[in-house]
Amino acid sequence: MPFMKGDWSRVAARMVRFVRRTLSDEWQAIVVEPVRQLVRRGLSGLVLAFVAAFGVIFFHGIAQHPFGRRLVWHLGGVTADIPLWLSLLRTPVSLYVPALDLPVWAGITQLFLAFALAELTLGRGRTLAVAYLTTLAGTMTARVMVALGPGWWGFGLPPEVGRVLDTGPSAAVVGLFTYLAVVRRAPVVFVLTGGSMVWESIAVPNLAGREHLIAVGSAIVLGLLHGRRLPLPARLAERLDSTPPPPRSDPPVRHPGPPRHPVPSFRLP
Secondary structure, three states: OOOOHHHHHHHHHHHHHHHHHHHHHHHHHHHHHHHHHHHHHHHHHHHHHHHHHHHHHHHHHHOOOHHHHHHHHHHHOOOOOOOHHHHHHHHHHHOOOOOOOOOHHHHHHHHHHHHHHHHHHHOHHHHHHHHHHHHHHHHHHHHHHHHHOOOOOOOOOOHHHHHOOOOOHHHHHHHHHHHHHHHOOOHHHHHHHHHHHHHHHHHOOOHHHHHHHHHHHHHHHHHHOOOOOOHHHHHHHHHHHOOOOOOOOOOOOOOOOOOOOOOOOOOOO
16 A cells, blocks of 8 residues: 555654654763763873874874884884784884874874773773774784785785785774764764775775774674673683682680589578
8 A cells, every 4th residue: 555645754754753863862972971071080081082192193293204204113013014923012002103194183183082082981991902902903804815815805915015004093093983883872973984984995995994994893893792791701700700718617616614613692581
């Protein structure tokens, strides 16, 4: 039976209410609650954001000189053709090494906003964990792609890509925004983040676009596991938190003392 005019109006009204409720909930989760945390905690709630922003500015300023560029490379330069142990050692510093071919100030703004929202919403420990794991996932996947070589249905990469510098802080920014969108159920932020990465990988098919897609995928997995207790970590946590019961003591033994004599009682006549 075809829809009548009133049916289409009711469907449109429901859609409008759904969109309005979704945007309102997302505004509360992504903007209002972090602002409340910022008012309550003050600038101490933005420590990671300031450290990340000043770190990128510092390394960007050093990299403007030839000697400083070599120093930045030896401290935080990550490519797929260096040894694995060296890549793992440089990955934490690579979060502050911006790409030389990208506008640094726009990247600093996104970096500050991502770390600020994540720190106010998730806390410092989880923010650092998500930023590091998503960056590491992209770096390790790039090594696998280069190791496979060309082919593999477009998954492998030629060996010369192994000399391309890693994405730097951009993978952490993408991972944090995606993780926040999944945890806070923010579809608009998720579409803007994931959709822009998909478009980037299609428009400019380079190593950075692939690493960003890997960061998005790993952040989705981490977001879906948020708040869940996995069997092995939960069992280890229970063993670490459990305290051994106190030792059982035997009942006290009575030692014989001196004999007791009855005390005479005086009765009045």
